[in-house]
Amino acid sequence: MKLSARNQIKGTIVEIKEGVVTAKVVVDIGGGNKITSSITMDSVKDLDLKVGKEVYAIVKASSVMLGVDHSS
Secondary structure, eight states: OOOSOOEEEEEEEEEEEEOSSEEEEEEEEETTEEEEEEEEHHHHHHTTOOTTOEEEEEEOOSOOOOOOOTTO
16 A cells, blocks of 8 residues: 555554444554544445454644643
């Protein structure tokens, strides 16, 4: 697989929360860190995603937003 996106993070699927149209896929990327992706159920089936499968989380965004608590 070769992509233009440079933020490719390898991990293992630890949970898939299936909905009617979309699913939330939780990927363990190590060090106690997880990334959650919301994708269509069609993509879950097409990619044959299952808990325990190794995948790449690919991040391609034009902006990243940050927030802080008002108490900080």
